[in-house]
Amino acid sequence: MIGDTERRDERRLATLLLIPTLIALSLVVVYPILSAIARSFFDDPIGRSPTFVGFDNYAQALFGYDREDFWAAVGNTLFFTVVSVAIETLLGLLMALVMHRAFRGRGIVRASVLLPWALPTAVSAVMWGWMLQPDGVVNAVLGTEIVWGGSEWPAKWSIIFAEVWKTAPFVALLILAGLQTIPPHLYEAAALDGASAWRRFTSVTLPLVKPAIVVAVLFRVLDALRMYDLPQILTGGANNTETLSTLVVRTATGELKQGYGGALSTLTFLFVFLCAFLLIRLLGTNVFAGVKEAAR
Amino acid sequence: MRTATTGRPRQRRRWGWENWVIGAGIALLLLYCLAPFYWMVVSSLKGPGEIASNSLWPRDPTLVNYRGVLGGRDHFGYAVRNSVVIAVTTTLLAMVIAVFSGYALARLRFRGRNLVLALILACSMFPGVAIVTPLYQLFADWGWIDEYQAMIVPNISFALPLAIFVLTTFFREMPWELEEAARVDGCGPFGAFGRIILPLAAPGVVTTGLLVFFAAWNEYLISSVVSITLASNPVTVAIAKFAGDSEFQQPFGSQMAAGVIVTLPLVVLVLLFQRRIVKGLSAGGFR
Numbered sequence: 105m106i107g108d109t110e111r112r113d114e115r116r117l118a119t120l121l122l123i124p125t126l127i128a129l130s131l132v133v134v135y136p137i138l139s140a141i142a143r144s145f146f147d148d149p150i151g152r153s154p155t156f157v158g159f160d161n162y163a164q165a166l167f168g169y170d171r172e173d174f175w176a177a178v179g180n181t182l183f184f185t186v187v188s189v190a191i192e193t194l195l196g197l198l199m200a201l202v203m204h205r206a207f208r209g210r211g212i213v214r215a216s217v218l219l220p221w222a223l224p225t226a227v228s229a230v231m232w233g234w235m236l237q238p239d240g241v242v243n244a245v246l247g248t249e250i251v252w253g254g255s256e257w258p259a260k261w262s263i264i265f266a267e268v269w270k271t272a273p274f275v276a277l278l279i280l281a282g283l284q285t286i287p288p289h290l291y292e293a294a295a296l297d298g299a300s301a302w303r304r305f306t307s308v309t310l311p312l313v314k315p316a317i318v319v320a321v322l323f324r325v326l327d328a329l330r331m332y333d334l335p336q337i338l339t340g341g342a343n344n345t346e347t348l349s350t351l352v353v354r355t356a357t358g359e360l361k362q363g364y365g366g367a368l369s370t371l372t373f374l375f376v377f378l379c380a381f382l383l384i385r386l387l388g389t390n391v392f393a394g395v396k397e398a399a400r
Numbered sequence: 401m402r403t404a405t406t407g408r409p410r411q412r413r414r415w416g417w418e419n420w421v422i423g424a425g426i427a428l429l430l431l432y433c434l435a436p437f438y439w440m441v442v443s444s445l446k447g448p449g450e451i452a453s454n455s456l457w458p459r460d461p462t463l464v465n466y467r468g469v470l471g472g473r474d475h476f477g478y479a480v481r482n483s484v485v486i487a488v489t490t491t492l493l494a495m496v497i498a499v500f501s502g503y504a505l506a507r508l509r510f511r512g513r514n515l516v517l518a519l520i521l522a523c524s525m526f527p528g529v530a531i532v533t534p535l536y537q538l539f540a541d542w543g544w545i546d547e548y549q550a551m552i553v554p555n556i557s558f559a560l561p562l563a564i565f566v567l568t569t570f571f572r573e574m575p576w577e578l579e580e581a582a583r584v585d586g587c588g589p590f591g592a593f594g595r596i597i598l599p600l601a602a603p604g605v606v607t608t609g610l611l612v613f614f615a616a617w618n619e620y621l622i623s624s625v626v627s628i629t630l631a632s633n634p635v636t637v638a639i640a641k642f643a644g645d646s647e648f649q650q651p652f653g654s655q656m657a658a659g660v661i662v663t664l665p666l667v668v669l670v671l672l673f674q675r676r677i678v679k680g681l682s683a684g685g686f687r
């Protein structure tokens with residue numbers, strides 16, 4: 105039915121329509137990535153032009169002079185990601201279950217839950233910095249006298265608090281959308297068969313909401329592995345709270361070591377890709393079913 | 401979705417305590433989400449003498465922090481102006497570009513369509529820190545440091561993958577027969593798209609635009625590197641800089657006042673468009 109000319113016209117129109125996107129992504133994503141990779145094979149001299157050093161910068165980060173900084177950042181990034189995503193998922197599931205059962209005031213609840221998500225992370229970091237002052241409101245409420253910015257574990261937990269506060273509601277909204285797709289007659293059937301509330305939760309709700317949870321976890325892990333704004337503003341990387349992202353920026357733009365910084369940034373995105381790959385293998389393949397659906 | 405939970409006696413017996421648990425859960429949820437905002441507002445209304453006290457409301461409410469932030473050396477008014485210009489421009493341009501690409505990916509048949517969509521999505525996987533240094537040098541060579549475009553162009557690129565993905569799924573669900581009909585009736589391809597499809601797609605476009613706007617309003621990493629002076633700092637960079645003051649005491653009152661100023665437009669948008677935003681978030685997650 106479709107003629108050759110029409111098909112060619114369609115192809116030409118598609119190219120035309122896609123060009124602005126491809127230019128924008130090449131300029132801001134593809135070119136900088138390639139440029140950082142290229143730069144990572146050169147050293148960072150003072151007063152002469154950089155010379156090719158092969159994989160020296162990578163070796164320096166992985167097992168050379170700077171290995172402690174690098175592996176500490178890897179450890180912190182993984183720690184923040186695993187702990188905060190675990191708490192967010194549990195808390196988000198609880199929130200979603202409560203929201204799903206609320207009959208009155210849904211609009212107010214939904215708007216309130218959106219607010220922490222909408223607040224810029226930078227502002228949230230400043231806000232938590234204020235609340236976590238030694239004589240601040242968090243200590244007053246808890247009845248403690250913790251100097252949150254003063255040592256390693258309080259500093260780490262303050263980052264996790266602020267991260268969880270902002271993102272658990274987001275997870276809750278994704279899970280809630282999943283809950284709302286479960287047909288009510290399944291619960292009714294289970295209840296008629298005499299299943300207890302807990303049994304209905306474990307055999308109806310959980311399996312059916314699992315895809316939503318998997319997507320939320322994947323989104324959050326990818327995001328948390330790149331965490332920058334929060335540690336940068338809240339602790340500045342002090343007290344062993346440096347993440348891979350803050351380490352890269354401190355090295356490349358703070359200390360002006362672009363070669364070594366380029367190696368660190370390349371290692372960072374390889375690390376993020378590796379984690380994403382492992383997670384997808386671990387959680388199952390249905391994550392990309394949705395993407396394929398869209399690309400159909 | 402309202403389900404029929406009345407009628408069965410077994411459920412009615414449980415309704416009492418279940419209602420209490422859910423009510424308490426909702427109250428806790430609201431407290432969790434709103435208490436920090438409440439504390440931000442209260443702190444912003446306390447004067448320098450009262451800010452250190454943890455009283456639950458300001459005994460002597462004052463606007464001194466707001467006057468200081470907007471009029472004093474912080475010049476937070478500039479930051480608000482900068483963020484508005486950057487976020488609005490980003491949203492408008494990104495949406496035009498994303499509508500083009502979304503239409504092509506949803507509607508036109510060409511080889512490598514899935515590959516193109518996959519590549520676009522893959523671009524959103526790279527961490528911002530892998531991009532920021534080369535981008536800084538590129539923009540420095542072009543004389544873009546401290547210029548709006550140094551923040552607008554990266555914001556657009558970061559927004560595009562998600563925007564195109566969400567729009568493509570919205571466009572696939574459009575009744576394209578109407579477009580065919582309009583073309584048969586003599587509209588050109590652009591006329592058919594603009595007059596028939598775009599109005600129908602408007603809810604999806606608005607939803608996506610809101611997500612883009614929020615992302616641009618919140619951007620910190622790139623801006624903190626390519627925007628150096630107060631005259632070009634967006635709100636996120638400006639508010640974090642207050643903290644970096646070398647004064648003995650951090651100006652927490654001003655920071656909280658600035659925080660309230662940044663949050664107000666977000667509250668308005670969230671109240672107006674909460675349904676849309678939630679729909680957009682889950683469309684990005686599932687479809």
